[in-house]
Amino acid sequence: MNLPKYQLKAENSLILFEFTSEGNKGSIPKIIKFSETHLKDFYNLGFGDKDIETGDVDDLAISNNGDSEKVLATVVSAVYAFTDRYRDAWIYATGSTASRTRLYRIGISKHYDEAAKHFEIYGLLNDEWVKFEKGIEFDAFLIKRK
Template sequence: MDPLKYDLSANADFTVFEFTSTGKNGTIHKAIKYTQTLNANVFNLGFGDIIFSDDTITEIDDTNLSNNGDLNSIIATVVHSAYIFTEKYPDAYILFGSSDTAKLRLYRMFLSHNLAAISKSFLVFGAMHNEQGQLVNVPFSAAEDIIGYFGRRK
């Protein structure tokens, strides 16, 4: 097992993954959700602290910054969930972004620093609105400010 990533538990269709962050603020229960968009092949990746969970629904707070001191483990866990998710849904595009510019910058930095390794398994694109207001993919650029990212398994 990769010592950086947390153990995941998944729902039956592998669209919700739960794990526990352990760090300087204690244990925090978190979830990663892949939600199908209006485009059947595009799934939004949502991530955050669990605020409610039962057998049928998991609600997350994706605005809270836990600052639990385990960012590398959390990123490794989210990436691991993307591998598992795309094994089940190989034609899916994963969309992720944030209205928080600091989070978007973090995502861009992570992708930029790890692009060679990520590109072995995934195609990575930027996400922008076109003139009609539709969300489209564009070539990934570490220098460009965009609203999010798409990833797709090769």
């Protein structure tokens, strides 16, 4: 995807990424974190504002900074970097709310043709993983680099 995105700062492990959203509400620090799960090669994608006090991801914060496309493109660039390093990784992603999950679905749908060249993409529907299709309201997403 050749979309504008923010510059990422990453740890050497490429597990944790940080960037700053710049928009109509000012500069807002963001975090993208890939957390290991109990399943081998399965990671949870966490994303949100950086809690200044704890340094953790606040995935319930509502920034409305006017740059959502650029922010999502930045998250996607972190997914590319992470899967360059961890080729066998499966990444689980869902929004912290139904409306955020819907935003992710819209973003995937909008850029699906390009993303599908590089990733296997599945959606969770009625407790089953199925190939992603545009127009279906999935509960979560699972992706793996081809």
